[in-house]
Amino acid sequence: MRPDEVARYHADRPGYELLDYAEVALPVYKVALRVMLLQHTPLTPMFEFVLKTIRIGIDTLDEIAACLGIPPEMVKSTLEGLHTSEEIEIVGGTDGPERFRLTRKGEKTTSSLERVRPEQQTIRLFFDGLTREPIDASAAVLLSGREAHDLGMTEIPALPNAKIEVSDIDLAAAGRILSRERTGEGKRDLLAIKEIERRQRLHTPAIAMVFQEVGGGDVELLFATETTMLDEHNRRFALAEGPRKTRLLAEFSKPAVSAQDSFSRKLQTLDRAIAAPAPSGRKRTLRAKAPAAEGTISAVTVHEHPLLLWDAIATASDRVLIICPWITDQVVDKPALASIEKMLKRGVRLFVGYGLDDNDRKKRKKVPEALQRLASEYEGFQLHDFGDTHEKVLIKDDAFVVEGSFNWLSFRGDPDRKLRHERSLKVTDPAFVEKEFALFEARFRAKGRRGGKSVEGDAE
Incomplete structure (x- = not known):
């Protein structure tokens, strides 16, 4: 499940509204223990x-x-x-x-019919940084701090932020985990833990959700993974005290968020606005965070780009501008064309600029003919082959401009496919958005309107 789908799954909490959510990395410790085992071997x-x-x-x-x-x-x-x-x-x-x-x-x-003998060994066990209990991590996704940071996850600190010591370890619980992990090595009883030889901090992905009581009451931060609410983690986090927890709550909780701008309410609005299926055939879902303050800049990760594109086409009231080098029918397919035509029928203006000449004519493919037909049928649709652009730009009304490396109309950005690193910056300052639109609109005016004519562009 994608993060937005996990948030949707857990959003229904009586008496509370889900204000926001984020991908987080929960703390896990990999610990090397010097232990005394009782080894059972068949006679x-x-x-x-x-x-x-x-x-x-x-x-x-x-x-x-x-x-x-x-x-x-x-x-x-x-x-x-x-x-x-x-x-x-x-x-x-x-x-x-x-x-x-x-x-x-x-x-x-x-x-x-078995021999039993004691022996000393160094074994590896994993401990949860919030519950401080040994865990079976055989099927868990474990990330280093750098990997979690590169994926844009917020690291959740261990609470309390103290090293795991021998006295913290439940011998019986550790023994049960050891037995499950070493099923093919014969029976071994954990008799004693002598010392901790080394510790390594790792992270496991989860979703953090900010809930607030209806009417503006208390704010709570809860953790979940897909269809499972992490009740014990949430209980331990609620009982924890100290400045690290205070800073974390301040980071996730946004006092300016009102009930009408909550994640739950915004999802309902977007679900009504985006009724058409996505180009991939799946229903579109948006990572709908509370609106940013005017003038803010935020990073856009690879899988968030398509959501922004189809949200703009579904909800724009005045104009949408798209600049990218290539246009292919992998993205501009029948469902996408239906969404675009629906927008044009609302009277929204559409500006699409494309085209990059690199002297390699063998790679050139035609822009989808159905898109050209829409440009010839609707006065508000300007489709131009600039021939010199490697820019990737998306503008919606005066709400935002996104500029970066994502090819809007030739790369789907499907989360089910192998990850491809793309990144952009989104600016929501209306004055800056208007300035950027004016620059690109001037290029469209200079080019002159071209619609319904067969033009070629390089395929990515």
């Missing part, structure tokens, strides 16, 4: 048969060899091993042959 057939013959009273070397039908030398070697491990003891032997009997340990070994 070899030779040890099993010798122990069982001794238990029924066949207790000399020659008697055991004759009973089992094996050479005395093999029996002698086995008896020496069992004596060394204190599973048998020698009785008699002064006036006759040595006799053997099982010790208490040998009785247990014979009954369980």
